[in-house]
Amino acid sequence: MEVIKEPKEMQARAKAYKRQGKIMGFVPTMGYFHEGHLSLIRRCRDDCDVAVVSIFVNPLQFGPTEDFQRYPRDLDRDLKLAHQIGVDIAFTPDLSDLYPPGFQTYVEVTELTKGLEGFHRPSHFKGVTTVVAKLFNIVLPDRAYFGEKDYQQLKVIEKMVSDLNFPVDIVPCPTIREPDGLAMSSRNVYLSSEERQAATVLNRAIKAAQNALDRGLRTVSEVKALMWQVLASEPRVRVQYVEVVDPETLNPVAQIEEKAIVLIAAFVGSARLIDEGFLSVKSES
Numbered sequence: 001m002e003v004i005k006e007p008k009e010m011q012a013r014a015k016a017y018k019r020q021g022k023i024m025g026f027v028p029t030m031g032y033f034h035e036g037h038l039s040l041i042r043r044c045r046d047d048c049d050v051a052v053v054s055i056f057v058n059p060l061q062f063g064p065t066e067d068f069q070r071y072p073r074d075l076d077r078d079l080k081l082a083h084q085i086g087v088d089i090a091f092t093p094d095l096s097d098l099y100p101p102g103f104q105t106y107v108e109v110t111e112l113t114k115g116l117e118g119f120h121r122p123s124h125f126k127g128v129t130t131v132v133a134k135l136f137n138i139v140l141p142d143r144a145y146f147g148e149k150d151y152q153q154l155k156v157i158e159k160m161v162s163d164l165n166f167p168v169d170i171v172p173c174p175t176i177r178e179p180d181g182l183a184m185s186s187r188n189v190y191l192s193s194e195e196r197q198a199a200t201v202l203n204r205a206i207k208a209a210q211n212a213l214d215r216g217l218r219t220v221s222e223v224k225a226l227m228w229q230v231l232a233s234e235p236r237v238r239v240q241y242v243e244v245v246d247p248e249t250l251n252p253v254a255q256i257e258e259k260a261i262v263l264i265a266a267f268v269g270s271a272r273l274i275d276e277g278f279l280s281v282k283s284e285s
Contacts, residue, residue, distance in 0.1 A: 060127030
């Protein structure tokens with residue numbers, strides 16, 4: 001496995017592989033790998049000739065009161081795991097490599113970022129799309145892999161790629177969960193044992209929504225009321241939002257006819273966690 005820090009070196013290596021006709025796969029990360037990251041990397045490795053992983057904690061996507069300084073980092077461990085899993089190149093730029101002095105160019109998706117995470121974290125997606133656009137121009141991937149847990153991020157990246165004609169196929173990958181249903185996240189390390197148990201209520205609320213659909217409920221206000229009841233059972237959890245939206249537009253829906261997606265954000269102790277779950281109406285047999 002190569003470890004490359006300089007963007008120009010990474011770009012030159014990518015061009016060399018592409019001249020050989022190699023399919024370049026890419027997983028952008030902020031490091032501190034868990035099984036969710038590793039599942040993306042395995043999919044990338046299996047699908048592509050060359051698997052590239054970036055490790056960069058991007059300050060642009062953190063708000064002024066958020067956890068950029070204490071975000072978990074362990075580059076040596078991440079590089080060891082990447083090597084073990086079969087990564088070909090780990091791209092590990094420094095802050096000054098991606099945002100040199102005088103940097104003033106940003107990429108922004110306007111409509112899909114207005115609600116949900118974008119409402120509560122106003123500068124977040126501008127930071128995400130800017131860094132991902134830069135990484136795509138440096139790594140030159142044919143395919144890039146993103147987890148569905150950060151569902152709004154996934155849709156925003158898809159929209160950016162479509163609108164700006166990036167020659168990249170975005171590959172969505174399922175959320176990876178602990179055995180008790182908690183979605184894997186680097187921020188789970190912030191949780192105490194009691195908070196860790198309480199955090200499973202997010203997934204329980206999503207399951208309650210699907211169970212309601214299975215019983216014939218279709219009105220979103222009633223489904224959300226049931227979810228809030230489940231969430232309220234855990235006093236350690238402070239819910240920021242619970243929304244049921246169209247999976248493509250992310251607009252709220254009032255009635256679930258076929259498919260929808262639940263998106264939740266909540267604080268558990270000092271950790272801000274998000275989760276998602278697809279809802280589907282079972283066809284009559």
